[in-house]
Amino acid sequence: MSAISQNVSREASSLMPADDTILSMVVSGRRRDGDALVVTLRPVDDRPLPPWEPGAHIDVLITPEITRQYSLCGHPADSATWQIAVKHQPPPRGRGGSDHVHANWEVGTRVEVREPRNNFPVRDADDYLFIAGGIGITALKPMIDSVEAAGKKWSLAYCGRSLSTMALRDELAEYGDRVRFFPSDEQSRVDLGELLDTPVEGRLVYFCGPESLLEAVQERSAAWPPGTLQFERFTPQTHTLDEDAVSFEIELAESGLSLTVPPHKTILEVLEENGVTLLSSCRAGVCGTCETTVLEGIPDHRDSVLTDEERASNETMMVCVSRCIGRRLVLDI
Known part of the structure; x- marks a missing residue:
């Protein structure tokens, strides 16, 4: 995430241990x-x-082997139903989740999900700029509805392969010229320089989409004050175990158990191998489900959830991907 803050003020609920409640x-x-x-x-x-607020996602237990996270894209005031949008990415590009949903989910299909978590809340501001790439619009649509209802100033730049592939386009078109569509097949490219080269006082920038868009937005936003850029990844950053990685020790404060994490395994894997149950979902540092309090030691943060400020505090870590700087961590487990 370089020097750009992701979500400077995550809601307190997102910092609490994940609830393993399964909803049918x-x-x-x-x-x-x-x-x-x-x-x-x-x-x-x-x-x-x-209840949930804009920016929240749910874990969907698609099969016993496949769990995926999808942003809630309906209306938070609707306590009777939830709505998600699943982009079809068949293998080999996809990992099988969306393929199963598109092929097998019909009206009447039973589905199990976990309660909402929010790593991407909407902070209060005078003005908002939203930038969406492809299916990233699903996280931003409820935000747009909420700031519109609050009478705030906002605009959206929505990028996609073509108008015909852009989900929620008809609903967004109702907002008129505050929404601009940029379909690449029509040679319509968003001018990030126009949007981002000059910081706007009182404005927050929310963006979600593929990694190429996130990198481009961050690069063009170097002049913006820290904390004004808010984004969410829906694919994990690429991390490989370093060739020179070393083992380190973890101590579990509640039980006093000490375990060794070898170079080729994650903390989560070692916990599971030793009968320690910890709720997890994506196993890629994206969803925030396995967030764990750190009592001693310095984590080597490799997730896509924590902000720069949260990483610097070293108060929590995602044990599915992050490791240790040094030889020992004490975890509140």
Whole structure:
């Protein structure tokens, strides 16, 4: 994330240990929208759903082997249903999750999900610039609806391969000229220099999309004050175990158990091998589910969730990808 802050003020709820509550849902609606399948889910017992705020995602247990995270893209005030949009990425480019959803989810299909988590909350500002790339629009759409309802100034630049592939386009078009579409097949390219070269006082920039867009936005935003850029990755940063990686020790404060993490394994894998159950989901440092409090030691942060400030504090870490600077960590487990 270089010097750019990701989410400077994550909500307190996102810092709490993940809730392993599994909700039984059923597909109550499905429609094609661009290259995504927009799915409406309702609880099988019709009880009111837990509340959520824009930026939240849910873990979807697609199969016993496949769990994926999808942004909630409906309306937070709707306590009867949740809505997600799943872009179809068949193998080998995809990892099988979206392929299964598109091929098998029909109205009436039973689905299990975990309660919402929010690593990407909307902070208060006078003005907002939203930049979306492809399916990244799903995280931003509820944010746009919320700041519009609050009477705030905002605009959206939405990039995609073509108008026909851009999900939620018709709903966004209702906002008129505050939304600009940039379909690449029409040689329409967003001018990031126009949007970002000059910082705007009181403005927050929210962006979500493929890694190439995130890197380009960060590069053009070097002059913006720290904390004004807010983004979320939906694919993990690429991390490989270093050839010169060394073993280190972890101590579990609650039990006093000490374990060795070898160079070729993650903390999470070592915990699981030793019968320590810790809730996890993506196993790639993206979802924040395995966030763990650090009592002693300095983590080698390799996640895509924590902000620069949170990393510097070393108060928590994502044990599915992050390691240790030094020889020992004491974890609040």
